[in-house]
Amino acid sequence: MQLTCTIVCGVAVLFLAAPCRAGEGPFFVTYTHQMEEPGNLEFTTKNAAGSPAGGNPFLASAAEFEYGMTGWWTSELYLDGQGTASEAALFTGYRWENRFRLLWREHWINPVLYVEFENINGADKTLLEVVGHDGVADLTAPAGQARLDKQREIETKLILGSYYKGWTIAENIIAEKNLAHAPFEFGYAVGVSRPLAAAAGPERCNFCRENFQAGVEMYGGLGTRDGFGLQDTSHYVAPTVSWTLANGTALSLSPGFGLTATSARFLLRFGISYEVAQFGRAVRGWFRGGHS
Amino acid sequence: MKLGALLVAAGLAAAAWTGESDLLSRVPQASAAQPNPLENNREAERAGAKLFARECAACHGPDREGRGKAPRLDCSAVHQAAPGKLFWILRNGSLGYGMPSFAHLPETERWQIVTFLRSPAAPHPGASGPGR
Numbered sequence: 097m098q099l100t101c102t103i104v105c106g107v108a109v110l111f112l113a114a115p116c117r118a119g120e121g122p123f124f125v126t127y128t129h130q131m132e133e134p135g136n137l138e139f140t141t142k143n144a145a146g147s148p149a150g151g152n153p154f155l156a157s158a159a160e161f162e163y164g165m166t167g168w169w170t171s172e173l174y175l176d177g178q179g180t181a182s183e184a185a186l187f188t189g190y191r192w193e194n195r196f197r198l199l200w201r202e203h204w205i206n207p208v209l210y211v212e213f214e215n216i217n218g219a220d221k222t223l224l225e226v227v228g229h230d231g232v233a234d235l236t237a238p239a240g241q242a243r244l245d246k247q248r249e250i251e252t253k254l255i256l257g258s259y260y261k262g263w264t265i266a267e268n269i270i271a272e273k274n275l276a277h278a279p280f281e282f283g284y285a286v287g288v289s290r291p292l293a294a295a296a297g298p299e300r301c302n303f304c305r306e307n308f309q310a311g312v313e314m315y316g317g318l319g320t321r322d323g324f325g326l327q328d329t330s331h332y333v334a335p336t337v338s339w340t341l342a343n344g345t346a347l348s349l350s351p352g353f354g355l356t357a358t359s360a361r362f363l364l365r366f367g368i369s370y371e372v373a374q375f376g377r378a379v380r381g382w383f384r385g386g387h388s
Numbered sequence: 389m390k391l392g393a394l395l396v397a398a399g400l401a402a403a404a405w406t407g408e409s410d411l412l413s414r415v416p417q418a419s420a421a422q423p424n425p426l427e428n429n430r431e432a433e434r435a436g437a438k439l440f441a442r443e444c445a446a447c448h449g450p451d452r453e454g455r456g457k458a459p460r461l462d463c464s465a466v467h468q469a470a471p472g473k474l475f476w477i478l479r480n481g482s483l484g485y486g487m488p489s490f491a492h493l494p495e496t497e498r499w500q501i502v503t504f505l506r507s508p509a510a511p512h513p514g515a516s517g518p519g520r
Binding site for chain 2: 121128130131133134135136164166167168197200201202259261262264291294295296297298299300306344373374377
């Protein structure tokens with residue numbers, strides 16, 4: 097009973113607290129140096145659909161809860177799952193990531209350190225990053241077998257971000273280590289984007305150009321410590337677009353195209369974000385029994 | 389010797405921390421002198437009000453009255469602040485004090501917010517008309 101009450105109250109806080117603009121650009125894989133505002137909670141779903149050659153069509157989904165701990169520290173929890181045609185739908189694990197902004201002022205290039213612990217299994221198809229020799233073969237293995245492959249990994253990224261004349265430019269360098277075995281795996285992601293209008297209009301609107309962002313991202317693997325390079329690695333290029341509604345909800349869409357023989361030929365990503373402003377304050381107020 | 393170094397470091401850290409609370413005085417002069425290209429532009433002020441409601445009101449309050457650690461912005465110190473100072477604060481934030489950077493907003497939008505912040509009798513966000 098108490099648990100039910102807690103859940104109901106938690107959901108109420110989520111929807112009664114003030115919404116604000118969600119989304120941090122149109123990217124699905126590439127991170128920028130933008131941090132979550134302190135106290136805000138952003139809920140995002142990142143979905144990837146594909147039909148790899150030699151495998152069944154799938155839809156993978158990651159539910160992301162991003163919270164601004166401070167102005168320089170953002171923490172996120174991901175819950176991953178997937179469904180594959182003719183196979184079972186299953187939960188594939190969780191990720192806990194933290195991002196730390198290293199410089200406290202805005203510079204030409206702004207570094208952010210990203211550290212993530214993943215506890216997922218081999219059936220995970222969310223493709224939130226591509227590292228090492230990840231390839232289409234990972235997407236075609238039967239889920240029942242792949243789920244037995246436990247992947248407890250530490251992933252680090254150096255995120256470099258810049259804003260230049262309305263453009264957002266981001267580069268991510270990725271190093272991932274399976275804690276049980278296997279050497280370091282490396283990868284990259286880069287992206288550029290910009291809003292379709294640089295100035296806001298005076299009216300609240302859904303369809304005005306300022307609410308749309310467009311860009312392109314490219315990501316892929318760079319081999320492992322024992323075999324660094326581009327051989328047998330997959331790479332993708334993906335135009336992206338996002339649309340933020342007047343109420344702050346953001347929708348994103350990105351068709352991705354594989355560039356090498358080991359890549360999936362096509363991936364369709366789509367997502368939705370909703371940000372709750374000052375969620376932390378609302379929760380504290382609720383626990384104190386007063387108004388936030 | 390070690391204790392002395394520790395005290396000096398603690399003093400510097402404390403000075404830096406307290407300095408964050410008086411951000412306006414910490415803005416570099418070159419940045420403070422930057423003029424607002426949208427000064428006295430009524431449309432920019434209304435757009436700034438809309439942006440303020442979306443980006444800033446959750447912390448600073450819908451009427452700029454301030455909440456918790458987020459200071460009041462509807463005051464003479466802000467109305468009379470050099471536009472370049474407000475623009476610099478929006479760009480850099482004050483991470484130690486909990487204010488994030490808003491550099492991700494296009495430059496024109498940041499100037500629109502500055503135009504709004506410097507207006508004492510600001511139009512209330514959302515009063516400009518229904519959504520499209």
